[in-house]
Amino acid sequence: MKEKAHFNPKSFTWIISLAIMIVLCVGVIFASKAIYNLANEKYNKPVEIGFTIASEEDMDISSMNKDNYGVTAVKGAYDAGGNLVAYIVSGTTTGYNTSVPIEMSTIISADGTLVCGIDILKQEETEYLGVRIETDAFKNQFEGRYLPVVKAGGTDKGSTIDVLSNSTISTQAVIDGVNNAQAFVCENFESAQVSE
Numbered sequence: 001m002k003e004k005a006h007f008n009p010k011s012f013t014w015i016i017s018l019a020i021m022i023v024l025c026v027g028v029i030f031a032s033k034a035i036y037n038l039a040n041e042k043y044n045k046p047v048e049i050g051f052t053i054a055s056e057e058d059m060d061i062s063s064m065n066k067d068n069y070g071v072t073a074v075k076g077a078y079d080a081g082g083n084l085v086a087y088i089v090s091g092t093t094t095g096y097n098t099s100v101p102i103e104m105s106t107i108i109s110a111d112g113t114l115v116c117g118i119d120i121l122k123q124e125e126t127e128y129l130g131v132r133i134e135t136d137a138f139k140n141q142f143e144g145r146y147l148p149v150v151k152a153g154g155t156d157k158g159s160t161i162d163v164l165s166n167s168t169i170s171t172q173a174v175i176d177g178v179n180n181a182q183a184f185v186c187e188n189f190e191s192a193q194v195s196e
Contacts (some may be wrong), residue, residue, distance in 0.1 A: 042146050043145075043146055043157070043158055043159045043160070044159075046143060046144035046145055047114070047144045047145075047146070048144065049114075049116050049143070049144055051079050051085040051086070052079060052080070053077040053078070053079065053085065053086065053107075054078060054079055054080040055077075055078045055082075056075040056076065056077050056078070056088060057075060057076045057078065058073070058074075058075055059074045059075060059076050059087075061073070061074050061188070064184075064188045065184075065187070065188070066184065068184075069091065069180040069181070069183055069184040070091040070092045070093055070101075070177065070180055071089055071090070071091040071180070071181065071184045072090050072091050072092060072103075073089075073090040074087055074088065074089050074090070074184075074185075075087070075088040075090075076088075077107065084110050084191060085109070085110050086107050086108060086109050086110055086116055087107070087108045087110065087181075087185050087189065088105060088106075088107050089105065089106045089107075089108060089181035089184060089185060090103070090104070090105045090121070091103075091104065091105075091106070091177060091180065091181060091184075092104070092177075093173045093174065093176050093177035093180065094173055095123065095125050095130060095133075095169055095170040095173035095174075096125050096126055096130050096167075096169040096170050096173075097123075097124050097125055097126070097130070100123075100124040102120065102122070102123045102125070102133070102170075102173055102174065102177065103120075103121040103122040103123070104118060104119065104120050104121055104174065104177050105118065105119045105121055106118050106142075106177065106178050106181035106182075108147075108181055108182050108185045110189075110191045111191060112147070112182055112185050112186040112189075112191075113146060113147060114144065114145070114146055114147065115142050115143070115144075115145050115147055115149065115178055115182070116143065116144065117139075117142065117143045118139050118142045118143075118174070118177075118178060119139065120133055120134045120139065120174070123170075125167070125170045126167070126170070129164070129166050129167045129170070130164075130167045130169070130170035132164050132167060132170075133164065133167070133170050133171065133173075133174050138164060138171075138174075141161050141162060142161065142178060145159035145161075146158075146159050147159070147178070147179065147182045148179045148182065149161050149175050149178050149179060150175065151163055151168075151171065151172060151175060161175055
């Protein structure tokens with residue numbers, strides 16, 4: 001007489017265990033992505049600049065460590081009420097053309113947490129490639145961004161700036177110039193505090 005095969009629940013235990021592990025892994029991935037996005041939310045998009053610069057005044061930085069940051073000059077920026085609202089930091093940074101530094105100006109909020117704009121004053125980067133750091137499309141990425149700024153696609157924490165294709169070195173030089181301006185302001189002026 002033939003014995004009937006019977007159902008053994010233990011034979012499917014490994015399938016159930018695998019399904020549970022997959023569900024848990026997917027849950028962990030989505031939860032970690034949500035936590036990361038929440039922690040870095042302030043870096044995701046520009047914010048409104050809440051002041052207008054009415055006047056500027058040269059500041060004496062002769063006794064400060066300006067050479068460590070490539071800073072050449074700083075102006076205090078004031079609103080119509082005479083309140084200090086930002087620092088305008090002029091400096092240099094080294095791009096692809098190492099013999100001629102990029103001269104740039106960065107406006108850092110008085111508390112040192114926000115870049116309010118940049119301008120490229122002089123550069124001799126590669127024609128058709130690095131020279132694009134002067135375009136409004138590139139420079140406008142910095143306006144209203146929390147510091148530090150970082151290259152898009154990296155793992156560093158900060159506001160991401162899109163790299164100009166085939167101009168990675170020039171792009172990184174400008175990013176470094178902005179972050180150096182912030183570091184100088186935070187180290188040398190009481191109104192500024194290091195951003196978290």
